[in-house]
Amino acid sequence: MPRDIPIGNGTLLVTFDELYRIRDIYFPFVGKENHSEGHPFRFGVWADGQFSWISDGGWERTLRYQPETLVTDVNLRNEALALEIIAHDAVDHQENVLLRRIEVRNLAASARTVRLFFHHDFYISETEVGDTAYFDPDTLSIIHYKGQRYFLISTDGVEGVESFATGRKAFRGAEGTWRDAEDGLLSQSAITEGSVDSTIGRTLELPPHGSTTMHYWIAAGTSYREVARLNELVRTRTPQGMLERTRNYWRAWVNKNEISFGDLPDEIVDLFKRSLLIARTQIDNGGAIIAANDSDVVTRATDHYSYMWPRDGAFVAQALDLAGYSNLTRSFFDFCGRILTDKGYFLQKYGPDGSLASSWHAWWDPHTRQRLAPIQEDETALVLWALWQHYDEFRDIEFIKALYEKLIVRAADFLERFRDPVTKLPLPSWNLWEDRRGIHTFTCATVYGGLRAAARFAALFGEAERAARYAQAAMEVREAMRARLYLPSEGRFARALMPTTDGGWETDSTVDASLFGVFYFGPFAPDSAEVKATMRAVEERLWVKTEVGGLARYEGDGYMRVAEGVPGNPWFICTLWLADYKIATARTREELEATLWLLHWVVKRALPSGVLAEQVHPLTGDPLSVSPLTWSHSTFVATVITYLRRLELMESCATCGRPLFQYDRRARKRAPS
Incomplete structure (x- = not known):
């Protein structure tokens, strides 16, 4: 199930699924540890002798946020029970507390007694072993704890927690205390250890056609004293x-930079702001930008997306810099400076605490008995590229100074060194989709962008020899791309060169959306013949020709494939890359405004809450894979800013009479930090 309304503060992250059940509770890192392991926390209602969990049939649910906030706006209505519930949830922006305001409205003409039940299925530190749940008379609350993880649950009733039950779950047939609630009463069992859960109850008196409000909260901490x-x-x-x-x-946070959106439609502006807020929920206060926090993926992959991929992080950081959130991106680049390996590259992915995460990139080839570089080289290159974008935006030279030797130089030296001495192309590594190993056009484009960034940094610090060396390496990569990866017969770039069993190379001519990199990272001009032909092939062969539309990753993409007759499932990031290209090549305001339909496509495919998944079903438009995907939201932010800056550049050129011959990324209004 998608995570329709995530809320958090960079230390505590809580996600709700489409049935308005708490599904994930991450603390003290965003993405680590998940103290529910995806198990649902149930919310139930007893009225007139009837009981219903709000996840049951019969409930109409609308899950949204209050405008420009990370406070939810949830409407639950059950005609059979004659009840409506309005709920607002938030994680306090500073303290690690989940707060919930719940208003219960009586749709009947008579006064009624209603009982609400809140169930908690903790797997503290991601295991059910050794947990304890108990009623604490000093705080009038239920507390779950294990080791240095404590969770306190209470309400604003005079008695704190009015009624409660603790008990066993998932052990010798025990389902949990949520079953105890279904008769409208709880057992008052005061403590249980092992594999445990708890449920609390609260009684509300409702006047005829009236309403009553209550508050509930969960505090997270590392000790009893803290909670x-x-x-x-x-x-x-x-x-x-x-x-x-x-x-x-x-x-205040989402409006702090006072961006002028001009005539941009309200629905695009709304999703822009929502994307910033949702992206923020996926960023740990220690600097790790997490790809996605949706534990349901574990059931099909035995792993999850709650990791920091340097590639995803670099793209997200670039978008946040464009939007003016340099405080977040500085933390990200500091994080990168801490995790870069001694060899000057990043490994596949990392935990939010900086630990090395799981990987499927081998270090050794058992057939050739040779060492392999277990990397996606684009991840290293993209961090350098994004760091220059950051500096170019904010000119915070003292911040860059601290990263120059330990991050920039070490990574740039690796990019320069990790090349074939004959072809000058980068050596083989894994591609950005992580499904094949070779010499990829996208990777080469990012290496060009990373080396150009390093050359600019070296020149900034007066190191002429280094600057010249990096610039020369970048030029050699670009020319090698033209010589080895360009397909003269089709006038476009190939996807990759793939190694053959005889030690040679085979050209992979598959059309791939990542070929947008040939202009995005600077090796070739967006209006050059080779880029035009490449992007024309991307649009013609990857556009999903159904009522849903959108751009697939590449021809024949089998990842989570759900339909035949399409190149693959449409992805938000790929569709937005096409928009980036059309924006870059727009020469008139009319041409620029003609690109807005791609932004509208994204708006239409978002969940009602504004959440963007990784991909969507090509026939129904339903979300597929993890949701939300931080990269989807950040790409929408970056594309909107790119559109606005292109428009500003056009208006500036019209005023001064200067022709608009090329995509000028530097002609822009600087945003405040």
Whole structure:
């Protein structure tokens, strides 16, 4: 299930699924540890002798956010129970507390007693072994704990937690205390250890056609003292007061740069702001930009996306810099400086704490008995490229100085060195889609961009020899791309050169959306003949010719394939790359505005909450794979800013009379930091 409404503060992340069940609770890192392991926390209602979980049939659900905030706006309606529930959830922007305001509306003409039940299925530190759940009389709350992880649950009732049950789950047939709630009463069992869960209840009196409101919260900490302090803080400041301050904070945060959107349609502006906010939920305060936090993927892959891929992170950082959020990207680049290997490259992916994550990139070829570089070289190159974009935007030279030797020089030296001495192309590595190893056009384009960035940094610090060396290497990569990866017969670039069993190379001419890199990272002009032909092939052969539309990754893409007769499932990032190209080559305002339909396509395929998945079903438009994908949201942000800057450049050229001959990334208004 997609995660329709994630909320967080960079330390505590809580996700809800489409049935409005809490599914993931990450603390103290975004992406690590998941203290629910994807198991649902149920929310139930008892009224007039009937019980229903809000995930049951009979409920109409609308899951959105309040505008320009990370406060949810949830509507639940059940005609059979004659009840409507309005819920607002938020993680406090500063303290590690999940806050929930729940208003229950009586649709009947008579007064009624309603009981709400909140179930908690913790797998603390990602295992059910050795947990404890108990009622704490000092805080009038239920506490789940193990080791240095504590979770305190309470409400704003006079008695704190009014009724409760702790018990065993997933052990010798025990389903859990949520079953205890279904008769409208709880057992009051005060403590259980091992594989445990808990449920609390709250009674509300509803007047005829009236409503009653309550608040509920979960505080997360590393000790009893910490969660007890947070509990007292919520009671002192009131949960409603903390919700209000969090709502105000996010509205200020998303509008802090006062971007002028001109005539851009409201729905695009709204998704732009929503994308910034959702991307923020996926970024750890320590600097790791996490790809996606949706634990359901574990069921099909026995792994997840809650890792920091330097490639994804670099793209997200570039988008955040374009939008003016340099504080977040500085933390990301600092993180990269800490995890770069001694050899000058990044490995496939990392945990949010900087630890090396799982990988399928081999270090050894058992057939040739040779060492392999277990890398996607584009990840190293893209961090350098994005770091120059950051510096070019904000000119924070003292920040760059601290990274120059330990990150920039070491990574650039690797990019320069990791090349074939004859062809001058990069040596084989894994591609950005992580499904094949060879010499990829996208990788070569990023290496060009990374080396050009390093040359500019070296020149900035007065190191002429280094600057010349990096610039020469970049030029050699570009010319080698033209000589080895260009297909004269088709007038476009190939996807890759793939190694053969006899030690040679075979050209892979598959059309791949990542070929946009030949202009995006600078090796070739967007209006050059070879780029035009390449992008024409991308659009013609990868556009999904169904009512859904969108651009697939590459011809014959089998990843999560759900339909025949299409090149693959449409991806948000690929569709937006096509928009980037059309924006880059627009020569008039009319041509530029003609690209907006691609942004509208993204808006139409978002969930009602604004969440963007990784890809969508080519026949139904339903989300596929993880949701939200941080990269999808950041690409939308970057494309919107690129559109606005292209428009600004056009208007500037019209005013001064200068012709618009090329895509000028430097002619832009500098955003505040």
